[in-house]
Amino acid sequence: MDWTRLEKAAQTAAETPIIDRFADSARAREFSVSAGEMLFDYSKTSMDEKGRALLVEMYEAAGVPARREEMFTGAKINETEGRAVLHTALRNLDGDPVMVDGKDVMPGVLDTLNEMEAFAEGIRSGRIAAPGGGAFTDVVNIGIGGSDLGPAMATLAMAPYHDGPRCHYVSNVDGAHINDVLLGLNPASTLVIVASKTFTTIETMTNAETARNWIARAVGTDNAGGHFAALSTAADKTAAFGIAEDRVFGFEDWVGGRYSMWGPIGLALMIAIGGQAFRAFLAGGQAMDRHFRSAEPLENLPVMLALTGIWHNQGLGYATRAVLPYEQRLSRLPAYLQQLEMESNGKGVSMDGETLAVHSGPVVWGEPGTNGQHAFYQLIHQGTRVVPCEFMVGAESHEPELAHQHRLLISNCLAQSEALMKGRTLDEARVLMEGKFEGAELERQARHRVFPGNRPSTTLIYPKLTPFVLGQVIALYEHRVFVEGVMLGINSYDQWGVELGKELAKALEPVVAGEVSGEDKDGSTRQLVGFIRRAQGA
Numbered sequence: 001m002d003w004t005r006l007e008k009a010a011q012t013a014a015e016t017p018i019i020d021r022f023a024d025s026a027r028a029r030e031f032s033v034s035a036g037e038m039l040f041d042y043s044k045t046s047m048d049e050k051g052r053a054l055l056v057e058m059y060e061a062a063g064v065p066a067r068r069e070e071m072f073t074g075a076k077i078n079e080t081e082g083r084a085v086l087h088t089a090l091r092n093l094d095g096d097p098v099m100v101d102g103k104d105v106m107p108g109v110l111d112t113l114n115e116m117e118a119f120a121e122g123i124r125s126g127r128i129a130a131p132g133g134g135a136f137t138d139v140v141n142i143g144i145g146g147s148d149l150g151p152a153m154a155t156l157a158m159a160p161y162h163d164g165p166r167c168h169y170v171s172n173v174d175g176a177h178i179n180d181v182l183l184g185l186n187p188a189s190t191l192v193i194v195a196s197k198t199f200t201t202i203e204t205m206t207n208a209e210t211a212r213n214w215i216a217r218a219v220g221t222d223n224a225g226g227h228f229a230a231l232s233t234a235a236d237k238t239a240a241f242g243i244a245e246d247r248v249f250g251f252e253d254w255v256g257g258r259y260s261m262w263g264p265i266g267l268a269l270m271i272a273i274g275g276q277a278f279r280a281f282l283a284g285g286q287a288m289d290r291h292f293r294s295a296e297p298l299e300n301l302p303v304m305l306a307l308t309g310i311w312h313n314q315g316l317g318y319a320t321r322a323v324l325p326y327e328q329r330l331s332r333l334p335a336y337l338q339q340l341e342m343e344s345n346g347k348g349v350s351m352d353g354e355t356l357a358v359h360s361g362p363v364v365w366g367e368p369g370t371n372g373q374h375a376f377y378q379l380i381h382q383g384t385r386v387v388p389c390e391f392m393v394g395a396e397s398h399e400p401e402l403a404h405q406h407r408l409l410i411s412n413c414l415a416q417s418e419a420l421m422k423g424r425t426l427d428e429a430r431v432l433m434e435g436k437f438e439g440a441e442l443e444r445q446a447r448h449r450v451f452p453g454n455r456p457s458t459t460l461i462y463p464k465l466t467p468f469v470l471g472q473v474i475a476l477y478e479h480r481v482f483v484e485g486v487m488l489g490i491n492s493y494d495q496w497g498v499e500l501g502k503e504l505a506k507a508l509e510p511v512v513a514g515e516v517s518g519e520d521k522d523g524s525t526r527q528l529v530g531f532i533r534r535a536q537g538a
């Protein structure tokens, strides 16, 4: 990969102010791409035709199209774990064969989907009732990371379609989390879903134990099992926990945790919105898969989203990107994308173990607009670092009676990208302040009101945040991560970087408990443990 060539091309292109590019009346159209009814406009960036051609050349040279076929057809592209990467099979609703180790995985995927649906509809209708009688009123999903963020994000996003029992999510090992969630619930009518791919994650297993005690105290140990279901790849461990086989929805190791909401990990979402809406969500993902697999690079939305990301991060050195949904119901999307993007592409070595020649994936962060405007946009507009912004907004809302609010929302979204690009010159700021100040004070006041402008942003517009559109958006971001990962030459599907902390936490627990001295620890760690133990009166 000729990263130096990209850096030079990007720096040269960035010398032209973004706004000047609109002298070409075709700029907006030519630097936009659509998939279905969704439009991605990347014209408010410094990317020019030459730079884009280079990016496409690099995309081809990295072998992305061939790798993409390998992913869709079940090759073991997660090389460090020797696994296929087949979350796309979970939304392959037509059941076209997908082979792993010579076996078609689709019959199993579709059977599990049907079983999940039968269970979810049973819970929704009350046909599957609590052991003491009566329908379940509340569902508590206990999981963390990929076993939490997807369904939790989507349950919020799909509020207008939520007609099933209330759904709650507990992830943190901090006892405050489960305590506060359970506080308002009636154990006799609560279903607990233990969601863990491995069924070994300490946070989840600890919370599951707490929930089991809470249920058992109220309904008796014998009845507790009827309040549980499990989502996991580890059938032996779910059985050992005491969850009946017909309450376990399994999946295979070729589904990564952060890619797993399309299958059993999406059960709580399915209970919330029903099987039909959940299938519409899958269909949205499947539509994006087809688009990604067949469209030429310049017509390919995930590819262009990825190439814009590479342009900003590896080309121009912008270390972060902000995801700014103008959609309150996507309030957890930035957190979801943090795991998806940073756990996938935050790697320092390439697939073959060599140190990366360029920076890995960027820091991803964000909040919904307009909230962020009243908080951190100050830095985005006037700070010394450039933060490429990814805006997204629906043309329509679910609240037709509040159309004026939606107009305000859209106007704010579009105004922000316009303001970032245009900025405000010193002359303009001076004119604004004339009459209020004069002389040196006018000069000083004006300078504070200058916006450098020329700050890049992209905007994704979709018709309305339906289950289908949510599926498209999530699959879009998954494929963007894939393309960026292949171009960087890394394995986007392992996560060794989370292991060390887990190991050390395990070793520290007896030190914190005072059972082990901790003499081998560094001075800082010893000091912190000592302080905590004294504060606890130990």
Ligand SMILES: O=P(O)(O)OC[C@H]1O[C@H](O)[C@H](O)[C@@H](O)[C@@H]1O
Pocket (backbone or CB within 6 Å): 144, 145, 146, 147, 195, 196, 197, 198, 199, 200, 201, 204, 257, 258, 343, 495, 498
């Ligand atoms: O689903 P689980 O096996 O409980 O894993 C939950 C999460 O924890 C791990 O540490 C990984 O970093 C995540 O990728 C994963 O989603």
